[in-house]
Amino acid sequence: MTRFFSPGSIAIVGVSKRTSGLGGMAYLSYLLESGFPGRLYPINPKASEIRGLRVYPSLTSLPEVPELVIVCVPAAQVPSVLEECARNGLKHIYILSAGFRETGTEEGKRLEEEIATIARQRDLLIMGPNCMGPYCPSSRLTMWGAIPGRVGELGIISQSGGITQRLTEYTCFLGVGVHKAASIGNATVLDSTDYLEFMAQDEGIRVIAMYLESVRDGKRLFHLVREVNRQKPIIVLKGGETQAGASTVASHTGTMAGEQRLWEAFIRQTGVIQVLSMNEWVDAILAFYHLPGPRGKGIFLVGGGGGNSVLHADTCIREGLDVPNLSGANMERLRRIVPMAGSIAGNPLDLWSTFQDKACLAEILEMGYSDPHIHMIVVDRLIPRKVYHMPDMPDSTAEVIDFIKENRHKKPTIFTVESEGGDPDLASKGSVLRAQFCEAGIPAYPSLERAARALRHLQCYHARFGT
Amino acid sequence: MTRFFSPGSIAIVGVSKRTSGLGGMAYLSYLLESGFPGRLYPINPKASEIRGLRVYPSLTSLPEVPELVIVCVPAAQVPSVLEECARNGLKHIYILSAGFRETGTEEGKRLEEEIATIARQRDLLIMGPNCMGPYCPSSRLTMWGAIPGRVGELGIISQSGGITQRLTEYTCFLGVGVHKAASIGNATVLDSTDYLEFMAQDEGIRVIAMYLESVRDGKRLFHLVREVNRQKPIIVLKGGETQAGASTVASHTGTMAGEQRLWEAFIRQTGVIQVLSMNEWVDAILAFYHLPGPRGKGIFLVGGGGGNSVLHADTCIREGLDVPNLSGANMERLRRIVPMAGSIAGNPLDLWSTFQDKACLAEILEMGYSDPHIHMIVVDRLIPRKVYHMPDMPDSTAEVIDFIKENRHKKPTIFTVESEGGDPDLASKGSVLRAQFCEAGIPAYPSLERAARALRHLQCYHARFGT
Numbered sequence: 001m002t003r004f005f006s007p008g009s010i011a012i013v014g015v016s017k018r019t020s021g022l023g024g025m026a027y028l029s030y031l032l033e034s035g036f037p038g039r040l041y042p043i044n045p046k047a048s049e050i051r052g053l054r055v056y057p058s059l060t061s062l063p064e065v066p067e068l069v070i071v072c073v074p075a076a077q078v079p080s081v082l083e084e085c086a087r088n089g090l091k092h093i094y095i096l097s098a099g100f101r102e103t104g105t106e107e108g109k110r111l112e113e114e115i116a117t118i119a120r121q122r123d124l125l126i127m128g129p130n131c132m133g134p135y136c137p138s139s140r141l142t143m144w145g146a147i148p149g150r151v152g153e154l155g156i157i158s159q160s161g162g163i164t165q166r167l168t169e170y171t172c173f174l175g176v177g178v179h180k181a182a183s184i185g186n187a188t189v190l191d192s193t194d195y196l197e198f199m200a201q202d203e204g205i206r207v208i209a210m211y212l213e214s215v216r217d218g219k220r221l222f223h224l225v226r227e228v229n230r231q232k233p234i235i236v237l238k239g240g241e242t243q244a245g246a247s248t249v250a251s252h253t254g255t256m257a258g259e260q261r262l263w264e265a266f267i268r269q270t271g272v273i274q275v276l277s278m279n280e281w282v283d284a285i286l287a288f289y290h291l292p293g294p295r296g297k298g299i300f301l302v303g304g305g306g307g308n309s310v311l312h313a314d315t316c317i318r319e320g321l322d323v324p325n326l327s328g329a330n331m332e333r334l335r336r337i338v339p340m341a342g343s344i345a346g347n348p349l350d351l352w353s354t355f356q357d358k359a360c361l362a363e364i365l366e367m368g369y370s371d372p373h374i375h376m377i378v379v380d381r382l383i384p385r386k387v388y389h390m391p392d393m394p395d396s397t398a399e400v401i402d403f404i405k406e407n408r409h410k411k412p413t414i415f416t417v418e419s420e421g422g423d424p425d426l427a428s429k430g431s432v433l434r435a436q437f438c439e440a441g442i443p444a445y446p447s448l449e450r451a452a453r454a455l456r457h458l459q460c461y462h463a464r465f466g467t
Numbered sequence: 468m469t470r471f472f473s474p475g476s477i478a479i480v481g482v483s484k485r486t487s488g489l490g491g492m493a494y495l496s497y498l499l500e501s502g503f504p505g506r507l508y509p510i511n512p513k514a515s516e517i518r519g520l521r522v523y524p525s526l527t528s529l530p531e532v533p534e535l536v537i538v539c540v541p542a543a544q545v546p547s548v549l550e551e552c553a554r555n556g557l558k559h560i561y562i563l564s565a566g567f568r569e570t571g572t573e574e575g576k577r578l579e580e581e582i583a584t585i586a587r588q589r590d591l592l593i594m595g596p597n598c599m600g601p602y603c604p605s606s607r608l609t610m611w612g613a614i615p616g617r618v619g620e621l622g623i624i625s626q627s628g629g630i631t632q633r634l635t636e637y638t639c640f641l642g643v644g645v646h647k648a649a650s651i652g653n654a655t656v657l658d659s660t661d662y663l664e665f666m667a668q669d670e671g672i673r674v675i676a677m678y679l680e681s682v683r684d685g686k687r688l689f690h691l692v693r694e695v696n697r698q699k700p701i702i703v704l705k706g707g708e709t710q711a712g713a714s715t716v717a718s719h720t721g722t723m724a725g726e727q728r729l730w731e732a733f734i735r736q737t738g739v740i741q742v743l744s745m746n747e748w749v750d751a752i753l754a755f756y757h758l759p760g761p762r763g764k765g766i767f768l769v770g771g772g773g774g775n776s777v778l779h780a781d782t783c784i785r786e787g788l789d790v791p792n793l794s795g796a797n798m799e800r801l802r803r804i805v806p807m808a809g810s811i812a813g814n815p816l817d818l819w820s821t822f823q824d825k826a827c828l829a830e831i832l833e834m835g836y837s838d839p840h841i842h843m844i845v846v847d848r849l850i851p852r853k854v855y856h857m858p859d860m861p862d863s864t865a866e867v868i869d870f871i872k873e874n875r876h877k878k879p880t881i882f883t884v885e886s887e888g889g890d891p892d893l894a895s896k897g898s899v900l901r902a903q904f905c906e907a908g909i910p911a912y913p914s915l916e917r918a919a920r921a922l923r924h925l926q927c928y929h930a931r932f933g934t
Binding site: 021022074075097098099102103105130145146147158159160161162163166169170171172173174211213237239240241242243244245247248249251252253276277278279282304305306307308309310311313314315316317318322323340341342344345346348350352384388389418419420421422423424425426427428429430431432434435438446447448449 | 489541542564565566570572613614625627630633636638639678680704706707708709711712714716718719743746749771773775776778782785790811812817819855856885886888889890894895896897898902915916
């Protein structure tokens with residue numbers, strides 16, 4: 001399957017200057033802009049040149065057998081394109097076109113069955129239809145959008161093109177690079193299990209994110225996920241778990257979402273990491289991508305604000321984590337540093353100086369790293385306070401990052417950078433800070449709720465599979 | 468109690484040039500900067516002038532009896548200041564100072580009991596101690612921070628100064644103004660019930676937000692909340708519901724968080740709106756502040772993206788809302804507009820043109836407003852796509868807002884503006900858009916999950932108390 005992700009040459013069937021939006025022309029433009037190094041062959045019987053490239057009337061007229069064909073013609077024309085591919089010895093085909101089983105029409109259903117039959121009879125590997133296909137920043141195969149893409153170790157398998165595109169854009173600024181992503185749509189020929197088997201073997205992939213709406217061979221998926229997940233954490237967002245969601249699945253990828261009860265058993269028995277939203281997915285990916293496994297549930301909450309400390313403790317406990325007392329020696333050290341009035345010496349720690357004074361923060365972190373009850377640390381970065389109240393405070397982020405990288409002793413250490421509120425300046429500064437931590441491999445989350453959920457996923461996984 | 472929020476004159480006891488951070492000097496500066504129109508009397512026996520104001524050595528030496536006294540001296544000196552207040556006929560006193568029962572020391576406990584005794588014997592009204600006191604933008608009493616404050620109809624009662632300050636900053640950019648806020652800390656003399664009774668009578672207050680850690684008279688709170696909540700929705704964030712949270716409450720406001728079981732019964736029986744985090748609090752406030760009560764659970768999800776549609780439907784169902792089919796006539800209209808391939812005609816609606824074409828969006832909204840199955844509408848604004856892929860697309864937000872305000876027929880209509888991902892430009896543009904909707908009285912949320920939860924709170928409240 002490697003060829004889907006690093007083809008030496010690509011033919012695009014259905015490139016029209018007149019069409020705007022998602023399609024052959026957009027793909028061609030993005031491939032040119034991203035500097036795709038292979039040969040590109042636009043196919044259109046009515047044009048001779050597009051964007052400086054020679055246009056060919058058919059696959060048969062090409063000067064070579066292209067390694068990948070992208071099919072962007074209307075659904076009804078897809079079967080004849082597939083026959084042409086087969087006649088010319090083409091094997092790897094990605095079908096963008098929609099208009100199949102997901103339309104709910106007899107004609108759509110028949111066309112999709114025809115694709116499956118041709119693929120079986122002519123031994124074709126088909127990605128799609130009704131999807132956004134392959135994405136691989138290291139090959140400069142980034143035809144999904146305006147963002148150049150970041151090379152990394154995340155693998156993505158997804159039945160939604162929009163969601164996959166958004167995920168690659170979202171993670172790009174948060175220090176998470178993508179090795180290979182496959183938007184697989186109706187998954188008529190190659191199914192999620194095929195891609196998962198492939199990514200399991202791919203040494204460039206360390207963490208796998210899946211968005212699933214359905215699966216053809218549940219038993220195979222079960223065995224595969226159970227095996228692969230032990231080696232490479234698989235974080236699954238499952239669509240269609242409610243009746244309204246499932247009926248939307250039928251209109252989206254023309255598939256059956258399956259029974260929720262079965263999926264629950266699947267999750268429990270495989271130990272796969274299940275998330276319920278795009279944000280929870282990204283949050284968990286950040287944790288699994290950047291952090292070592294925690295050796296327990298004990299979390300040290302470092303921040304400022306009494307009310308915040310109360311709420312943060314509540315949140316961690318609700319998520320199933322622990323907020324233990326520090327060891328006696330550390331509590332004695334804390335009582336020496338923390339003022340009696342207006343602060344809280346303990347866990348959570350309410351101490352403003354951790355925000356303003358990097359030596360103080362380092363000393364506090366030291367206590368967490370040395371404390372046997374503590375397995376993870378969250379530092380609240382109080383960005384609204386800095387932006388609104390102390391705009392001229394010197395920024396010690398770089399030094400704080402260096403300290404953590406040198407001293408963390410494999411205890412997951414993360415930040416919360418809260419920057420909501422409709423104020424564009426606050427939002428922008430919060431984003432910069434969040435990206436700065438994430439780029440350094442230190443996940444930063446927009447709220448403690450989301451941070452705690454991500455750490456809980458990480459802790460559960462390592463409690464079950466950690467060595 | 469009105470005088471706490473609109474005093475004609477304020478004496479600040481404990482204004483020192485040497486002290487930085489929260490304290491008398493900071494309060495004085497903020498009051499001067501915000502243009503507080505009353506007389507200000509800094510008290511400090513060792514200074515003669517501060518920031519151009521004459522400094523007085525004691526309360527006794529003032530040229531008038533000030534309407535409010537702010538006490539910022541160390542805890543041990545507070546009782547003697549209170550005696551001086553009483554001697555000079557001062558009645559309204561706000562104590563910022565911390566260092567009482569919350570320290571866990573015998574001395575702190577004794578000092579707090581002394582405050583209570585003096586207040587009782589000398590008939591003093593005391594806000595605090597260990598808190599940030601009163602806030603009232605219409606009186607320019609905004610001594611908490613750098614943001615000028617927005618005048619509006621929200622009332623806030625809170626046992627955390629930091630959380631209250633953040634809430635007033637947070638809502639300021641989201642179209643929600645504050646009428647009066649009280650940060651009440653240890654609530655030694657005046658308790659949350661006293662403030663609630665006062666705000667219930669205050670005609671300028673329409674929605675009440677409470678952050679509670681404890682309550683002295685649970686029975687009184689129960690009866691009061693049950694009665695007031697029917698007239699003015701009360702949105703409660705309760706800290707200390709877990710063991711770790713409750714022990715933090717003891718260190719924060721020196722109070723008892725109470726049994727979780729009792730609080731759950733309290734919530735159930737009063738029908739008060741309970742939220743679990745700062746973000747959920749703000750989200751619910753936005754909904755109750757801006758939206759009419761929905762007449763049912765039926766939600767129409769308008770947006771783009773097949774995977775998003777699936778997940779959004781799942782999320783709404785999980786929250787206890789309905790995603791019903793549109794009426795037959797509307798489905799027929801939809802089938803005529805929505806392309807067969809690559810879109811979904813139905814609810815959720817997956818149709819890109821609702822994003823790009825304001826006439827199309829208006830037609831779709833029209834269907835929702837006229838449909839008997841639909842009681843609320845959420846429109847996904849797809850901000851990442853605009854920022855990354857269509858930066859030059861003309862902005863139709865103002866026209867969309869006008870259309871909704873004229874046509875919504877009291878059906879709550881909200882937007883989701885997703886703009887996370889560590890990209891500062893995306894974050895900033897998303898914030899601007901979110902603020903633009905909110906300023907127009909149309910709540911906009913950063914995710915569908917949060918929007919659905921807020922609508923669910925609104926729907927539950929109106930199902931129980933709506934007329």
